[in-house]
Each structure stands twice: as C-alpha cells, then as structure tokens.
Amino acid sequence: MPCSRSLRIMVPAVFSGKWLGKSAGKLMSVVSFVVFLILDFIDTLLCIMFGILDDYFEGQASPCYCGKRIRRELIHDGEGEMSETLYTRKNVFREMGFPGFATKRKDSINRSGGGVVVNRWSDCGCESCVSWMNNGDEKLHVIVREPSKAIIEDCRAKAGENVIFLHGFLSSSSFWTETVFPNLSETIYHNYRLFAVDLLGFGRSPKPRDCSYTLNNHVEMIEKSVISPFQLDSFHLVAHSMGCIIALALAAKYSNSVKSIILVAPPYFGSSKDGGSLIVLNKVAGRRLWPPFLFGSSVMSWYEHLGRCVCYLFCRNHRTWEKMLKLVTWKRDLHFMIRDLSRHTHHSAWHTMHNVICGAAKVVEGCLTVLVEAGVKMCVVHGDRDQVVPVECSDNIKMKAPEAELNIIKNAGHGNVIHGREKEFAASLEHTWAGVSC
Incomplete structure (x- = not known):
C-alpha cells in the first residue's frame, strides 16, 4: 500500500x-x-x-x-x-499593404563639391567619423607595424613575411593592436610587417552611402588599401568572427599568395543553397526574446528603421555617451571595445550584417574548396562557450577542410577566446607562422 x-x-x-x-x-x-x-x-x-x-x-x-x-x-x-x-x-x-515610404534603391545621393558622399543627417559628423571625407581618402584605415628600415629592404628582396589582421562585426583594428600586438615577440617585430585593418564602414575607415557593403566591396578595399600599395606577394591572414568570412574570400582570391589563415570563431553554418542566408539570420539573430543579447541582435537585424533609430540615439551621439561613461567610471579613457561599438553608421552595419554575415552562406563553401585544393595552411580557434557563434561552425569548417587544425578553447566565449589569454594566442600565431615559413 x-x-x-x-x-x-x-x-x-x-x-x-x-x-x-x-x-x-x-x-x-x-x-x-x-x-x-x-x-x-x-x-x-x-x-x-x-x-x-x-x-x-x-x-x-x-x-x-x-x-x-x-x-x-x-x-x-x-x-x-x-x-x-x-x-x-x-x-x-x-x-497587409500598410503605407510607407519604401523607395527604389538607387545611388541618387547628395554629394559635396569634392565628389565625396555626404553622410546622413542621422549619422555622426565628428572629426573621427568624417575624417575620411575631409581628406578625400577612399582607402581603409590601416595600422602598420614595420620592421626597421634595413630589415624592410631585406624583406622585400626576399619576399618577407606579412600578416593581415581582420576584425569582427562592430569592432576595429584596435581588437588586434590593443591585445595581440603587444604580446608578440621581438623576432616577429624584426621580421614581419603587421597590418591591422579597419574594415569598410567601421572604425576610422570610409563609410560611404553609395556602397552596399557586399563581400566583394570589402575584399576590393583590402586589395586597394593593403595588398596593392604595399606590394604584398605573400601574406598570412588572421581574422575574428565576421572577419573570417572576408578572410576566406580574400584567401580564395589570392590562394597562391596566402601562406596561412587563422580563423577565430568563424560564423560558417555549413553549405546551403536557396534560403541559406535566411538560415544564417535565424541562427545568429533569431526572433526570440531570450537571451537578451539575442533579442537585441534580432531587433537590429530584422528591423531596418528601428536599427537606424538606435544608431541615431547612440552612434550619432557617441561622444556624449563616452563622456558620461568616463564620468560614471572615473576613467580617463574607455576600453576600446566600448568605443568601437558606435564607430559605424547604420547603413554600413546594416548592409555588412546582411550581405557579409548572412549573404556569404552562398560562397564560403566554394572558398574553402579553393583553399583545400591549393593546400593553404588553415587553423581554426573557437571557445566552447561561445554564445554568439556556436562551436558547430568550426566543426563545419573541419568537415570541409579535414586538414585544418581545430583548437577548442575550454571555458572561452566569443571575445575572451582571445581577451584574457593574449599571450597564449600570440604564441600560437607565432608557432603557426614559423611552421609555414620553414
């Protein structure tokens, strides 16, 4: 009983x-x-x-x-x-046919007398954000760490080592210069040229309104700003998050010049045909209320005008918010990640999100195939607690490129897969470059 x-x-x-x-x-x-x-x-x-x-x-x-x-x-x-x-x-x-002001997309945008595209009234007009327009400079902002003059000449004569660093979404070259660069050895500084790029539409790089920020737009600007002017016959690539997609496209185009490619948290969700872009959008920014980060991503990715409103409030007024944060935190300078969050326009972030992160679903598989056939050294690093880009993305790359080295970092997320372990990450870069250069 x-x-x-x-x-x-x-x-x-x-x-x-x-x-x-x-x-x-x-x-x-x-x-x-x-x-x-x-x-x-x-x-x-x-x-x-x-x-x-x-x-x-x-x-x-x-x-x-x-x-x-x-x-x-x-x-x-x-x-x-x-x-x-x-x-x-x-x-x-x-x-339902609710009236709106949807207009045909065309490049009929007001221009200044110098022929440079004027930013929107809802975009920030501070010196940092519009310096590229004032200078008429249509190249990316690139931070270059050169060896000594004597070594530079020797490197050029012997096709010396070059490394291009590409950051992720809503970031800048500071992602690398503030973390990895200070932890590289003197040997690297004496023998390598390091290029940290502000991608098109972010940081101090141009943010034109007459650009759709497609994958090709990003690749062409890197060619124009780094590869051609510095006459790079060979180079290594290091990229994080969204930058991995651009790095793969660039590497596939220069498969005979790329010596190695290191991908950190690459957002590759496997091969897909029709509808692949929507699959990626639903995975990285699905229309869900929880967790809060995903809800914020969904609002900014699904709603064009809500996103523009948020950018108007925060990006356009980033100097005010930065001053307030400095007062509240009693700090003379803010962390670079906080500054980078607002150093873009809605137009550049909106189109890059859709045309690169989502739209690249159609082309990444082809890029991987080219690199595998060319025998390019490929290393993939991912945190096992990444809530932005799931670990399955790196597993997908491993399936398409079986020879790629896959390193899963325990207890690491999307950002601290590098932040907090800068020395270890820098050492792993040097180990990879040395192995390829031998």
Whole structure:
C-alpha cells in the first residue's frame, strides 16, 4: 500500500511538471508573437517618419527595403551579391499593404563639391567619423607595424613575411593592436610587417552611402588599401568572427599568395543553397526574446528603421555617451571595445550584417574548396562557450577542410577566446607562422 500511494503521488507530479513546462513554452510563444508584432508596427511607423525627415533634411527620402515592390525590383535586377535577407524579411503590416515610404534603391545621393558622399543627417559628423571625407581618402584605415628600415629592404628582396589582421562585426583594428600586438615577440617585430585593418564602414575607415557593403566591396578595399600599395606577394591572414568570412574570400582570391589563415570563431553554418542566408539570420539573430543579447541582435537585424533609430540615439551621439561613461567610471579613457561599438553608421552595419554575415552562406563553401585544393595552411580557434557563434561552425569548417587544425578553447566565449589569454594566442600565431615559413 505505501508503494502504490507513493506511485500515485509521483505520477501527478511528473504530469504536473510537463504541463507547467508546456504552459510556460506556450506563454513565451504568445508573448514573443505580441512583442514582435508591436515591433513590426513601430518599424513601419518609423519608415514613414524617416521618410519625412529625410525629405526635409536632404530633399528626398533615403531608399529602404520596405515593401513588395522593392523585393521584386531587386530580384528582377539580379542583385547577386545582395543577401535575400534584405528583402525577404516579413513584416505583418507591410504585407497587409500598410503605407510607407519604401523607395527604389538607387545611388541618387547628395554629394559635396569634392565628389565625396555626404553622410546622413542621422549619422555622426565628428572629426573621427568624417575624417575620411575631409581628406578625400577612399582607402581603409590601416595600422602598420614595420620592421626597421634595413630589415624592410631585406624583406622585400626576399619576399618577407606579412600578416593581415581582420576584425569582427562592430569592432576595429584596435581588437588586434590593443591585445595581440603587444604580446608578440621581438623576432616577429624584426621580421614581419603587421597590418591591422579597419574594415569598410567601421572604425576610422570610409563609410560611404553609395556602397552596399557586399563581400566583394570589402575584399576590393583590402586589395586597394593593403595588398596593392604595399606590394604584398605573400601574406598570412588572421581574422575574428565576421572577419573570417572576408578572410576566406580574400584567401580564395589570392590562394597562391596566402601562406596561412587563422580563423577565430568563424560564423560558417555549413553549405546551403536557396534560403541559406535566411538560415544564417535565424541562427545568429533569431526572433526570440531570450537571451537578451539575442533579442537585441534580432531587433537590429530584422528591423531596418528601428536599427537606424538606435544608431541615431547612440552612434550619432557617441561622444556624449563616452563622456558620461568616463564620468560614471572615473576613467580617463574607455576600453576600446566600448568605443568601437558606435564607430559605424547604420547603413554600413546594416548592409555588412546582411550581405557579409548572412549573404556569404552562398560562397564560403566554394572558398574553402579553393583553399583545400591549393593546400593553404588553415587553423581554426573557437571557445566552447561561445554564445554568439556556436562551436558547430568550426566543426563545419573541419568537415570541409579535414586538414585544418581545430583548437577548442575550454571555458572561452566569443571575445575572451582571445581577451584574457593574449599571450597564449600570440604564441600560437607565432608557432603557426614559423611552421609555414620553414
């Protein structure tokens, strides 16, 4: 009897636990539906608002990707480099025909007398953000660590060692110069030229409005700013996160020149055909409320005008926010990662997110195939607690490139796979370069 009584007590408890779990799941789904429905409505209203403001400040509404007509035009025009995520993101109210200011995307943008594209009224106009326009410099901002003059001449004569460093999304060359560069040995400084690049649209690099920030745009700017002017016949590549995609495309184009490529937390979700870009978008920025970081990513990636509003409040006013943070923290200077978060425009971040991170799903597999056939040395590093880019992405690269070295760092996330272990990471770079150079 006691056993049967306890069994009767356990069975309702189990069913009760399952019922509560299902109820919580359904409640979260309902709340999520309501929240994103509200965001759909707000983004549609912001489309109208920005259309009016753009027309007032600039004489015409800035083009956006709202409306079915824009989708048909992009598909009809064969925008092969444009990610489908730009024009297939659904919005309940626009699907219902809610009026907006969606205009055809065209490069009819006001220019200054020097022919340099003027930034939007909603973008920051401080010296740091627009210095490239004032100088008429259409090359990337690159920090170069050169050996001594005598060694430089010797390196050029002997096709010496060069390394190009590419940062991730919402970052800059400081990601490398503030962490890895100080921990490299004197041998490296004496024999290597190091190039830390601010990618197109980020940091101190140009942020043109008449650019779609496709994968080819990024690769071509690196060619124009680093490879051609410095006459690089051979080089190593080191990249983090989104920079890995650009590094793979660059390496595939220069497969006979690349000596090694080190990828840290590469966002590669496997081979995909039609719809691959949407799969990537749902994995890196799915429409979910939890965790908060993913919710923030989804808002900035799914809602063009909400994202522009956030950039207007924070990026345009980054100097004010930085001053406030300095007062609150009693620090003379902020951490470079905090500064880098706002050193972009909405246009550059929005298009890079979709056309590189999502859109590259169609081309990464081909790049890997080229590199495998060329026998390029490839190393992949990933943290086992990365919540931004899952470890499965590095496993996917290992499947496509079986000879690649895969190093999973325990208890490391997306950023501290390098931060906090700079010396170990720098030593691993030197070991890889030495092995290839021998």
